[in-house]
Amino acid sequence: MSAVRTNGVIVAIDGPSGAGKSSLTKLLAQRLGYIHIDTGAMFRAVALMSKRAGIASDDDAGLAELCRGLEVNFVRDGDSCRVLANGEDVSREIRTEEIGLLTSAISARKPVREALLTMQRAMGAKGGVILEGRDIGTVVFPDAEVKFFLSASAEERGRRRYLELAARGDQATLEETIAKVIQRDQQDEGREHAPLRQAEDALAIDSTTLSIDEVLAVMENTVRKRLGQGDKG
């Protein structure tokens, strides 16, 4: 093991939008009794606060100032987790498509990545955590004991998002939703700082034709083997 951590190992789950990171991280954390850190929610909180403050997505000085005064926390609420930005519950407000696209833009800015990198390392250092995002296994915790790169075809990821939006009563079409997924992939993969890419030592899982339970079984067995607990069967 690369480091002695007080509470257990660090599990990194990276991958593109709609691959199933949030769903799987939540379930795996429950199975292992680990803490779940949704780093996308942290970037989303910065995006929301920058929009409210009228800070442009390329205003690095403004974004740096904003991050200096921002505290993001997660609090458990029954089965789910609330996201607090300076104490305010922003869990719902950060989940719109508009904030998703804005987040993709501001998360490319160096001061934002630096500020959140420090926060994420502090949150995960003791282990016993699963962090999900785009650069956990490559940048935030390159020494994480277990790394997954979860993906699925853009069509399938767009279809999943479309079903979520339709359930919320959103009018978006399937074609538009797939196009937005592809646009976000290009922004996240093409940026200069901490682009989305698979860590060399990550286990790649393509969930296009797998159910959530099937992906969960692969992940849980992989982590338990790493913990020396053998196959869960």
Ligand SMILES: Nc1ncnc2c1ncn2[C@@H]1O[C@H](COP(=O)(O)OP(=O)(O)O)[C@@H](O)[C@H]1O
């Ligand atoms: N393997 C899967 N099969 C079918 N639907 C899935 C699968 N994984 C995730 N989903 C669904 O796809 C949507 C997006 O998943 P989510 O966990 O939010 O992805 P991400 O965090 O990677 O953006 C959710 O509605 C989720 O229930």
Ligand SMILES: Nc1ccn([C@H]2C[C@H](O)[C@@H](COP(=O)(O)OP(=O)(O)O)O2)c(=O)n1
């Ligand atoms: N570790 C991370 C997590 C998210 N981001 C960026 C890239 C994404 O487009 C946005 C939103 O991420 P989020 O995981 O919430 O988005 P999805 O739920 O996958 O659609 O944030 C990042 O750059 N680095």
